[in-house]
Amino acid sequence: MLLLLAITALAIAWLRDLFAAVMLAGIYGLLSASFFVSVDAVDVAFTEAAVGAGIFPLLMLAALALVGRNEQTAYRRPLISLLLVSITGAALVLGTLDMPAFGSADAPPHNHVAVRYIEESPKEIGIPNMVTSVLADYRSFDTLGEVVVVFTAAMGVLGLLFTGRAASPGSATERANMYDHRVLRVVSKMLIPLILLFALYVQFHGEYGPGGGFQAGVIFAAGIILYAMLFGFGNAQRVVRPALLQILAACGVLIYGSVGVVCLLSGGNFLDYSQLLPDPLVGRHVGILVIELGVGITVASAMILIFYAFASATVNSEEVA
């Protein structure tokens, strides 16, 4: 598995065609996702598959459509760079020499903080998925930070690209390239509701199996983006309006934050869900459910917003040309 990853990485370095490099990067994401499954990280695998093999190539392709796929210039200072990289790599290898062996159960990481997560969380938090317990409860402030990162990126992209105008219906770009593929259209018409439904399932199933707000948000966004690609951005923007998305993205962060504030007002520390309800365990459940919802809303609307912004840039640059 790692060998395959290495081959893909070298191929990316070698290739001149950006389009192929993006595709390989997607494959790299998929390969690393399967590696994650093989080392028991199912939640991470799910996310990496959705991001590395889904959103990342999608955004890259949208950008490539604007800037062209061919790389021109030669390498800059290849020797110095190679030297720098070799030194960095050598330092890292040196650093691994005193590291605990791969997979050994008595390594320090598995015998300090993590012990409590593994042994106590099913009782303390009351849900079987330990990753969700840590993500949404023990370290839920990191997750709030993560949602804010997504929100920040959406704001940044908005400030950079968004012109506020929706693509006018009926224009040349309205009929997206794939509109003529009748089979695609029919299939995806059936598929899109299923994708959105699956997103909801992932959203609310995160406590028991792999999944949660982030993955659900990405899948939901993928469904809407698919719709936009097939039926034109003008149509998609009429169904899901950019202004609404902005409000939703902000609301997701606010939902998450206000759970924290409510905990604070009911006498606990920030994000201490056990204060939400008389029964602490039920309170934790409710808390996790609500913040995951906040995550899902922000991630989905931020991703769609970013994609819209890229698309509107396409329209504008075509108008210039």
Add this chain to the structure above:
Amino acid sequence: MLPELYNYWVVILLMMTGFYIVIVQGNLIKKLIGLNLFQTSVFIFYISLGKVSGGSAPIFAEGVSSYSNPLPHVLILTAIVVGIATTALALALVIRIRNAYGTVEEEELQQRDLEC
């Protein structure tokens, strides 16, 4: 020692391939692909840290006594999201650069800045 750490060394090779692409390439998009490669490889490194031989996925189940470490998984979930957010912002910048300069090659950009 060798077979025990071999995994980490391959991951380091992956990281450095990504890092090399970032610094050596002149094309702004290719740089981002390299950056993504670099980051994804760091994720693989973290997840390798969390593996316990004979352990199973950290979802509680009856009759399972050994689980892999959930903490690195949580950290990397966060890091993946941070990574894609950075990529999205960077791509938006590249699109604007392309519209303003008409190129996404580093050398040409520097030339055009010198001209004015």
Add this chain to the structure above:
Amino acid sequence: MLSHLPILQVVVPLLAAPACLLLDRSRLVWIFTVLACGLSLLISMLLLYQVSQHGTLSYDLGGWDAPWGIEYRIDLLSAYVMLVVSGIATLVIVAAGTGLEREIPLEKQTVFYVTYLLCLAGLLGIVATGDIFNVFVFLEISSLATYALIAYGRDRRALWAAYQYLIVGTIGATFILIGIGFLYSLTGTLNMQDLAARIPDSAGSRTASTAFVFIVVGVCLKLALFPLHLWLPNAYAYAPSLVTAFLAATATKVAVYLLIRLHFSVFGEQFASSSLPLHGILLTLGLAGVFVASLVAIFQPDIKRLFAYSSIAQIGYMIIGIGFGTAIGLQATLLHLFNHALMKGALFLALAAVVYRLGSADISAFRGLGRRMPWTMAAIVIGGLSLIGMPLTVGFVSKWYLILAAIEAGMWPVALLVVTGSILAVVYVWRLVEAAYFQPPENELPEGLDGPDRREAPLTLLVPTWLLVLVNIYLGIDTRLTVGTSGAVASALLGGGQ
């Protein structure tokens, strides 16, 4: 509610940001942003008071005890840095009320304010947290917001500068992430206190040394230590002037804070100096930074760029202070950290006023400005004097302690070089003074501007600038507060590091 201050400090701007987006009326958004920043300034004042009265505060997020949950830990150092950050943020945003209209189109202002608040929240989060992975998350919030803010610059080169900064910043963050991973593999924890207790167990381990190197290099990329500074001049020069004022006074300072925190509180001075010839490296790079950057600054036609290079030089001074490895050296670094934030805040705000009136920060625009904008120019002169290290300004205090530290360490050449560096500062500040006071104003008007615009800057820009200038002078004369605090912090960091 008072016991929740540590988290409120970060959460107030963090949640104010999305709330701002919902308002979506640019005047209203501005008032709201000013309120949020002011509230966060108030909180930081209260926190500083609490910490100085009752000692270090610890706050468990989610109610989970420290190594399992995330801990916020406010000591004197973090309280002080947060005061500086939120204070500067408030002044800059007050100035933005009028100063922004010429730099950013109205329809983008709401998103601008949202990003600004997010950047502030990120910076405060880095300072407040006691968890090393949480540092990474908030570092990325502030960084992404910073890239976006820089890209608002009108010049197309702002985009290119933002992109370069993004690449360098992300490499830096990834290096830090690698370092955190190595540390975790050794200790199994992410809490800084817990790490500090567990790292000595693995002293001499190559893994720990590698972790240290990667974290330090990552942070140094962020704080633009010579020779990793290449992203900074363009970023500062082409960003909107008010953004430059905010970033120059806060972002690099927070990075220096992070270096100090990780170096002294997590690894401990003993580990850091025993595993590497770190002191020598820091001294050399710091001095090289001072000289190269000051020399380059002398030849810059663009004044924003000039002061950007001067910032790199000033960061050099801070690094020299750490390089001595003594309490008084560290004290000099801390003093300079606070003082430089005050000077550069004042200078870049004054420059923002110049850009507001003249639309340019080129040296030619400054000709005869002493008469046309007397208050703004006076602010720049006092800020410049402070930069040089004239007595009666804050700049003197920190330089003085730096020289004391050099003499105490028996490094006479270093003391001499610090003085020489100040002479270089005299040269680049003099160029500006000469243009403003001894050259006649240009006759032809800069394009696009008519006569009435060539007068003193509006009060909303002048008042925040002069507030900073007055603080500059006040703290240069009455040094009890800054010297006392930094002395206490330095001895706590060196003594209590173990």
